[in-house]
Amino acid sequence: MNTLPLGDELQALEGRYSVGVYAKRPLTIVRGAGATLWDDRGRAYIDCAAGQGVANLGHCHPRVVAAIQEQAARLITCQEAFHNDQRARLLSELAALLPAGLERFFLCNSGAEAVEAGLKFARASTGRSGIVAAMRGFHGRTFGALSATWEAHYREPFQPLLPDVRHVPYNNLEALEAAVDHTTAAVVLEVVQGEGGVRPAQGAFLVGAQRLCRERGALLIIDEVQTGCGRTGRLWAIEHHGLEPDILLLGKAIAGGVPMGIAACGPRVQGLQPGHHGSTFGGNPLACAAARATLQVLRDERLAEQAAAKGAWLLEQLQTLPSRRIREVRGLGLMVGIELRERAQPFLAALQERGVIALPAGPTVIRLLPPLVISREQLALVVAALREVLA
Numbered sequence: 001m002n003t004l005p006l007g008d009e010l011q012a013l014e015g016r017y018s019v020g021v022y023a024k025r026p027l028t029i030v031r032g033a034g035a036t037l038w039d040d041r042g043r044a045y046i047d048c049a050a051g052q053g054v055a056n057l058g059h060c061h062p063r064v065v066a067a068i069q070e071q072a073a074r075l076i077t078c079q080e081a082f083h084n085d086q087r088a089r090l091l092s093e094l095a096a097l098l099p100a101g102l103e104r105f106f107l108c109n110s111g112a113e114a115v116e117a118g119l120k121f122a123r124a125s126t127g128r129s130g131i132v133a134a135m136r137g138f139h140g141r142t143f144g145a146l147s148a149t150w151e152a153h154y155r156e157p158f159q160p161l162l163p164d165v166r167h168v169p170y171n172n173l174e175a176l177e178a179a180v181d182h183t184t185a186a187v188v189l190e191v192v193q194g195e196g197g198v199r200p201a202q203g204a205f206l207v208g209a210q211r212l213c214r215e216r217g218a219l220l221i222i223d224e225v226q227t228g229c230g231r232t233g234r235l236w237a238i239e240h241h242g243l244e245p246d247i248l249l250l251g252k253a254i255a256g257g258v259p260m261g262i263a264a265c266g267p268r269v270q271g272l273q274p275g276h277h278g279s280t281f282g283g284n285p286l287a288c289a290a291a292r293a294t295l296q297v298l299r300d301e302r303l304a305e306q307a308a309a310k311g312a313w314l315l316e317q318l319q320t321l322p323s324r325r326i327r328e329v330r331g332l333g334l335m336v337g338i339e340l341r342e343r344a345q346p347f348l349a350a351l352q353e354r355g356v357i358a359l360p361a362g363p364t365v366i367r368l369l370p371p372l373v374i375s376r377e378q379l380a381l382v383v384a385a386l387r388e389v390l391a
Contacts, residue, residue, distance in 0.1 A: 007040040027352065032059025035374035037357065046378050048358045048370040053194070053226045053335075056253035057297050058371040064256035064293045071289035078285050080107075080278070086288035093295055094264065097235065102248055102264040107283035111225030111251025112140025114261035115188075118247045119144045119162075120277055121263065122186035122219045125270050130184040131162070132218075134170040136196030136362075139188060139223055148188050150196070151362075171201060173208040184218040186247075191237035191332075194226040197365045198330060198337025203241045210243055219268060225251035225261070226335070230298050230372050233308030233333030240332070256294040260287045303372040307333040310379060314368070317383045323390040327364075334374070338366040338386070350389040356382050 007028040014024065028040040035058055037045045050056065057064060071086065078084045087107070095103040106117045123129060133139070133148040140146065146155060147162035155161060164183070168175040170193060180187060187209050193199040213220040222245040227237035231253070234240055238248065246268045251261040261282075281287075298304065311333040318329045318338060327339045340347070344366050351358050351366075361367035368382070 010040070025352065034058040035371040035378055043355070045352070045355050045357050046370070046374070046382055048356060048368045048374075048382060050253075050369045050371050051257065052252065052359070053231065053369045054252045054257055055371050056229045056231060056303065057256050057294060058373040059257070061256060061293075061297060061373075063297050064258075064290055067289045067293035068258065068286060071286050075285045077281070078283075079280065080283050084283070084285050084288070086285040086292065087283045090288040090292050093292060094262070097295060097299075098248065098264055099236070099238065099244055101244060101266040104265045104269070106263040106265070106277065106279075107288075108261040108263070108279045109259045109281050109287075110140075110261045111223075111249065112142045112145045112261070113279065113282075114225065114249040114251050114263045115139045115145040115148065115223065116142055117261075117263040117277055118188070118221045118249050119148070119186065121247060121265060121269050121272060122221060124272055124276060125219060125268065126185045126217060128183055128185040128218070129164045130181070130218075131165045131186055131188060132176065132179045132184055133165065133167050133188045134190070134193070135167050136170055136193050136199065137167070137188070137190055137223075138193070138195030139190075140225075170196070170199060171205045173205050176205075176209055177212060180212050180216050180218055182216065184216065186219040186221045187213055188221045188223060190223045191227050191240065191243075192232060192335055194335070194367070195361055197339065197362045198335060198367055200330065200332050201241075206241050206243055210245070213246070219246040221245060221247040221249065223249045225249055226369075227332075229253040229294070230304035230307050231333055231335050231369070233304060233311055235298065235304045237332070254294060255287050255291040256297075258287045258290040260291055301373070304333075307372045310334055310372075310374065310376065311336065313376070314379055314383070317379075318386065321383075321387055321390060323387075325390050331368075334368070334370055334372055336368040337361050338368075340364045340366065340390075347389050351385055354385040354388065356385045 030040050031038040037047045135150045139148040147165045150167050168179045228250045246266045248264040344360050359367040
């Protein structure tokens, strides 16, 4: 008879049959609601990871669940060779919510796929091959997205990657001016670097990048896979700086937990023809229904405004923690990084022991990406746990 507890048995099964590309924590999550997760033994955790920034609405938001259930009973898949009611309505609603000009969309299944689409569209539109991205930037692990990603340990095992990709220091407009020339198809930037340590961009840098792209014929691609959907205190992080990118990339939270990526294109994206790109599951009715419900909840529950208020309170609390281990606390909305003077992993484990799940952002940064619906009481418990483990 097998005497292993269920959680241990499940973890053993994953260890036996997974290819091993994920560093697993010894924890089996089986249920979620709002900003709370439960493991297989019934213990509750405050979720400050949100599925890597996916669960902005919290886990299993009732309106998203209802939309998925209703659509699943009607039609799950419908390839883009045919029109579909949910897809058409989602595209129209996206155009109404995004800044003027971003009104044509490519629908896919993840943020990395959206990045791939953006890079292809930029090359097709400009006839150029060069891509300029930022040091510490992270855009995904597929080949094009990985080429734009900076960190060496992600890139080196798979080189050679795409040619003609350059990286410049983040927030260094002078270096960007030197890098963008007549061969540049696109500049790819994040408004807040997530994986790179939760580092907000300077407004002058982003606005300067937009000006350079206009002057030199390149496209500006803004990657909002992590910062979109209210995360930074605005519905889209570009609103903090009045940006008008040529391509805006969305993913993670856009469909309330169902896989979806979007490349939103402005008028400078031209020359695309049938067959230039595609996706078997992109724009499927199930994901579109979930995304429509997600956008409605973001508006109705004013979650961007909630993120701004809760994030300001959280930053203030964290910046006053009396710990010499903390080098800097930074962030925007409910996207917060605590940079330490030592490695973050032991403190992530200690937080988990105290019922708080958080993320790393590089080797020395604790990253907090809680659902935007998290309560002040839960945030206070997170601050208390951090005070304890960092003392």
